[in-house]
Amino acid sequence: MFNVGSATRSKESMTMGTEPIVRARQGWFQERFARTALDYPVPARANRLDFMLGALTMVALTLLAVTGSVLILYYNPTPLGAHDSVQYLITGAPLVALLRDLHVWGASAALILVFAHLAAVFWRRGFRRPREGLWWTGVILLALLFGLAFTGTVLRADQEAVEALAHATAGAGFAGPLAAPLRPDFTPSTPLLSRLYGLHIAVLPLALVALMSLHLWLIRHLGVSARDDVRVPFRTHLRPLAAFALILTAVAAALALAFPGELLAAGVGGYELTKPFWPFLWIYAAENLFGMAGMLLAPGVLFGFLALVPVADRKDGLAARATRVAGVALFVLMLAAIAYAALAPAQSHLGMEM
Ligand code: HEM
Numbered sequence: 161m162f163n164v165g166s167a168t169r170s171k172e173s174m175t176m177g178t179e180p181i182v183r184a185r186q187g188w189f190q191e192r193f194a195r196t197a198l199d200y201p202v203p204a205r206a207n208r209l210d211f212m213l214g215a216l217t218m219v220a221l222t223l224l225a226v227t228g229s230v231l232i233l234y235y236n237p238t239p240l241g242a243h244d245s246v247q248y249l250i251t252g253a254p255l256v257a258l259l260r261d262l263h264v265w266g267a268s269a270a271l272i273l274v275f276a277h278l279a280a281v282f283w284r285r286g287f288r289r290p291r292e293g294l295w296w297t298g299v300i301l302l303a304l305l306f307g308l309a310f311t312g313t314v315l316r317a318d319q320e321a322v323e324a325l326a327h328a329t330a331g332a333g334f335a336g337p338l339a340a341p342l343r344p345d346f347t348p349s350t351p352l353l354s355r356l357y358g359l360h361i362a363v364l365p366l367a368l369v370a371l372m373s374l375h376l377w378l379i380r381h382l383g384v385s386a387r388d389d390v391r392v393p394f395r396t397h398l399r400p401l402a403a404f405a406l407i408l409t410a411v412a413a414a415l416a417l418a419f420p421g422e423l424l425a426a427g428v429g430g431y432e433l434t435k436p437f438w439p440f441l442w443i444y445a446a447e448n449l450f451g452m453a454g455m456l457l458a459p460g461v462l463f464g465f466l467a468l469v470p471v472a473d474r475k476d477g478l479a480a481r482a483t484r485v486a487g488v489a490l491f492v493l494m495l496a497a498i499a500y501a502a503l504a505p506a507q508s509h510l511g512m513e514m
Contacts, residue, residue: 198395203388210284211384212401213277218372219405220270223412224308227263228361230256235315237357242317243426250423257420264421265412267309271439274305278466282487285473285480286385292470294378297371299466304368306439306459311360313437317353320434322427325352327436327447330510331455432508438498445497447509455509458497465490 190196205211234256236245249256278298281287287295310328314321329352332339341359344352424434436444446454465486473483 198398199393201391202394202397203384203386204390204392205386205388206384207392207397207400209404210280211386212397212404213273213280214379215401216404216408217270217273217277219408220266220273220412221368221372223266223409224263224270225365227259227266230259231263232361235357237315237354239317239351239353242315242353243423246316246318246423250420258416261416261420262412265415265419267312268438269408269412271305271309274302278302279491282469284385287470288385288474290382291378291385294375294382295470296467297375297378299463301368301371301375302466303463304364304371308360308364308368309437309439311356311364314353314356315360316423317427318424319427319431320424320436322429323432323434324436324440325356326429326432326510326512327452327455330452334452334456430512432510432512433506435501435506438502441501442494442497445501445504448501448504448507452509462490462494 231249234245234249234253236242246260249260251257281295281298310324314325314328328342329344332342340346341355342352346352346355435441443455443458446458448454450457469483469487473480
């Protein structure tokens with residue numbers, strides 16, 4: 161290693177004029193930061209948008225991490241202080257308020273992109289051998305993203321947050337010991353809101369990073385499923401990706417400026433007046449139809465189906481066709497349920513006042 165360095169240095173000292181010096185600097189960077197490791201071959205087709213949706217989900221998650229890191233400095237994770245602290249940053253700290261709006265739109269972007277990624281992978285059967293493990297790590301990533309979206313909405317401590325929490329606490333009653341930390345009486349030492357804050361800023365992001373590392377490691381070693389004989393260096397992938405990432409950030413910023421994230425009045429228990437954040441509306445629709453059982457039934461059907469996909473669709477045939485039809489039907493049903501719940505009047509699911 162040291163010898164290679166001195167060889168580069170002696171070459172550098174022999175060069176004259178600007179051009180060779182620039183080349184020598186590139187050599188210095190390449191050597192120390194292993195830039196050539198990005199030159200491994202990937203199918204040229206992987207440069208298309210449908211193969212970049214996973215990476216764009218990562219861009220949205222990075223936006224969430226950056227904006228969230230600033231919000232941590234202003235947020236008060238106690239039942240009495242939480243709503244006031246959000247109210248304060250909206251009215252008293254306009255730049256932080258803009259970051260909060262970016263955080264809210266970033267959450268929607270991450271969820272839309274992850275579903276688009278899932279749909280693209282499902283359609284091209286990117287879960288088939290040997291990528292079953294890749295798919296299953298993706299399913300857990302999706303669950304973690306829902307967990308982050310849920311804990312995030314609850315932190316606002318407004319009316320919608322208090323109602324979302326009441327639903328989750330009731331659901332925790334059905335779900336048994338696994339959901340015990342969601343029960344207000346889990347421990348007298350910490351209020352439920354502070355526990356959910358811990359989940360939102362530490363436990364879930366750590367789990368997400370760990371799972372994402374495994375997901376990326378598997379992609380690096382198994383490759384993507386694009387059928388293409390033409391190979392290009394992975395590095396060529398980064399330029400179009402950076403362009404899409406810039407567009408994504410610009411759209412999120414424009415939406416944040418045009419439509420700031422709302423904050424309702426401080427939440428009061430015992431009422432059901434609001435509907436949840438849009439990614440949960442399909443569960444809300446199931447609750448309209450099946451009562452509180454719908455809250456476990458709908459995610460159970462979605463995640464149960466996703467877990468079975470690589471087992472049911474291994475090779476072409478009847479089972480593969482049936483899996484594809486079921487997947488498309490489920491996707492359409494979810495979109496229809498979201499639209500229905502958005503348009504239907506708010507409904508009581510816990511028997512509280514409306
Ligand atoms: C945090 C969320 C996620 C991130 C950051 C992520 C990231 C990525 C990236 C960068 C790729 C490589 C290129 C591409 O096809 O887009 C990929 C591929 C893949 N992902 Fe994800 N992913 C996520 C969630 C999911 C989910 C929810 C699933 C499915 C349930 C999934 C299953 C897969 C599979 C099977 C591949 C390989 C596709 C193929 O080779 O055709 N991922 N992911």
